[in-house]
Amino acid sequence: MLRHGILGLINNGAKTGYEIMTVFRDSLHHFWAAQTSQIYRELRTMERLGWITQTRVPQSGRPDKNVFSITPSGHEELLRWLRDPDMPLKFNNPFLMKTFFMGELPPEENLAFFRAFRDIAVFPDGGKQAALNADMYRQAMDHPEKAIYWKLTIEFGRMYEKMQREWCEYCIHTLEDFQRIMESKKEEEKES
Amino acid sequence: MLRHGILGLINNGAKTGYEIMTVFRDSLHHFWAAQTSQIYRELRTMERLGWITQTRVPQSGRPDKNVFSITPSGHEELLRWLRDPDMPLKFNNPFLMKTFFMGELPPEENLAFFRAFRDIAVFPDGGKQAALNADMYRQAMDHPEKAIYWKLTIEFGRMYEKMQREWCEYCIHTLEDFQRIMESKKEEEKES
DNA sequence: TTAATCATGTAACACGTTACATGATTGC
């Protein structure tokens, strides 16, 4: 998957490993994380597979650039992948894993947890501005037929964030109700 | 994370690797996938760490059971993990990765893709019934203070699924509009 | 009789994370 993501970026114009890293960091961070170590490893593999070719560009006062370009066979592979209906839908969600076992802690502690989580934002501006770095933004201007899909992924991020906030509110209310019930039970015990 | 999930399950009662596998498959599948190969590996590690102990139970006509129980130090670790604010929030979403590069294909193909995705359901009953297997269900009866949190994770799954469907609808409308604009452009060109 | 369930795992590979290593240039 990461492999094909990198291939897609190179398809939109030859790039160095460093440039690919910045696109992941600035424009795809809301649905995929990638470290340089992984990017350089995938680039090696893809070169071996013949999907991309490497051109060394000497620079003055800096290390040489390794610019990667897509090959015809790489472009074929990109289309094959896009058309492949096989789609892993699973996602391992560490937050839900914790939630599942929160019964071990008192509700007060868990309430604090949900309140903190509710206030976390992936899109600092509320998702109003496009989450694209300068280079991607320029590309979006030239290729609106591609940028449509980029906007769709940003919209997903925005909707996901909203849903997550709503879920947190729901959890907070559920736990507050639970606390109230427990308190009134205590009162009854006192009276009897 | 998987490690601590398994620890949490064993904390709710001693279990074999097989039983742990069934709980993941039947009750946690909407937020975490785990194969037996991984489960047995984690069990080894956790035994080495002293979080759990293993008891061999001979059976007639079947392989021996390896029943794992939590140790005091394992329970401490469970609480430490639950209280640890460090929370990886990232999720690598293969569906969004594909969406991002769909500009390479004609809108018709992508529309088919989104329509198929919209109709996929993780909760076959629409999420009305609790996604808990028999054993978990029994436990939920005895421990409502734990089951609250189990229900919260199921509610998340339900909300996520709804959001995903709504996003697909949004994508479908966006692409249909795009197609209409492209068609009227063609008409204009014909006329001039 | 065929599939599902109970019950154990291993081996190899693929993918992701963390930490380390180097070094000039540019802007505050």
Added chain:
DNA sequence: GCAATCATGTAACGTGTTACATGATTAA
């Protein structure tokens, strides 16, 4: 003078996936 940016990566480890291997019992 210091931090950030540009630019390259490696090593070790941790986690997840796929395929394989075995074999009795039970329900349709």
